[in-house]
């Protein structure tokens with residue numbers, strides 16, 4: 284894909300900390316505050332199933348390479364397991380475990396009848412051709428086999444995966460199903476191309492959801508978005524869509540970082556023009572209408588809103604003191620580690636936590652799943668309107684809970700999720 288560019292991935296590799304340890308810390312803080320009983324703590328702290336597959340793929344030069352893929356299913360008390368698939372060299376069981384459990388909380392907060400799962404393949408897609416990526420995708424899907432299914436475990440895009448990859452997963456999965464049953468299996472994957480059963484608005488859903496909750500935050504804080512400035516880390520699906528949607532409020536994008544470069548223009552960077560540039564060049568690097576800055580300067584940029592939309596653990600003990608913003612709207616999963624979180628709170632920088640902020644993706648995945656099951660195809664306005672309603676309701680639930688428990692929004696979001704799950708466990712009990 285981007286063979287000519289040298290990514291920062293290598294540089295970040297040795298910084299990797301246990302992401303699941305972050306989840307456990309966040310979970311425990313909420314569980315203590317709401318006095319969650321020990322039995323439920325034991326259940327939620329463990330994942331239901333962890334599938335690891337090693338599989339061979341033939342490269343373009345005829346050589347065989349072995350890849351490792353993961354699918355972790357955290358909890359399905361509220362409905363089928365649901366979660367994205369990530370392609371990245373840092374993917375490992377610890378990361379997928381964390382991402383899977385965040386999906387459980389996300390579905391619970393937004394009142395969606397799904398559980399939580401996540402998957403990934405440990406490789407750097409920028410080092411492979413499109414044909415190799417297709418074979419890797421298909422062979423992974425085949426290896427995972429019937430551990431996924433439209434009413435069992437539903438997939439979606441995440442970092443470095445997109446609607447084309449979802450189409451290959453769908454096609455491979457359907458090829459393993461008897462012809463008479465294929466049609467009902469289309470919702471095994473969401474985030475598909477519209478022509479292959481995808482939903483209008485799914486491509487922008489996560490970024491759109493980020494902006495809907497920023498709008499709610501602005502209303503709550505009497506903050507004027509029309510004169511706001513914002514910076515974005517990660518200019519892929521989530522970052523670029525959030526940037527483009529925020530432009531329509533009159534807010535100004537002034538700095539962007541991606542895996543290959545960092546740019547700044549105090550007069551404003553047009554998110555639409557930048558998106559077209561990234562489509563053509565593969566990165567924001569060398570964008571003509573901005574100056575190049577280093578990562579530290581990017582993080583220190585004075586702005587109103589910071590949207591991290593790349594990797595986890597980016598806001599930590601070293602970087603949190605640098606931030607010069609009023610709000611961090613977490614488009615990425617886990618961008619703030621627990622130490623960074625405390626620093627931001629002490630510095631009175633507001634946070635809309637990931638499990639609320641980026642839930643637009645799973646909300647519209649649910650809409651896609653519903654449309655497939657009902658053989659319907661909704662207009663974009665209908666999708667957007669339903670998304671706004673669902674995510675705004677979730678925002679209100681989290682805000683009210685934060686006030687009730689006198690706690691931060693992240694802990695409140697966990698409390699909302701755990702309260703819902705707690706009722707289900709109480710009603711259904713434990714078999715046998």
Ligand code: NAD
Pocket residue numbers: 291292295440441442443444489516517518519520521522540541542543592593594595614615616617641642644645
């Ligand atoms: P993507 O692959 O479309 O884009 C990722 C972006 O991050 C790219 O611009 C890439 O260059 C940049 N990036 C990668 N490594 C970086 C680094 N070390 N420093 C700076 N930038 C870096 O991925 P995406 O789908 O937009 O996902 C981004 C984040 O949002 C992930 O945390 C993902 O889990 C989360 N998320 C995605 C969705 C979705 O629907 N796609 C839903 C919810 C949450």
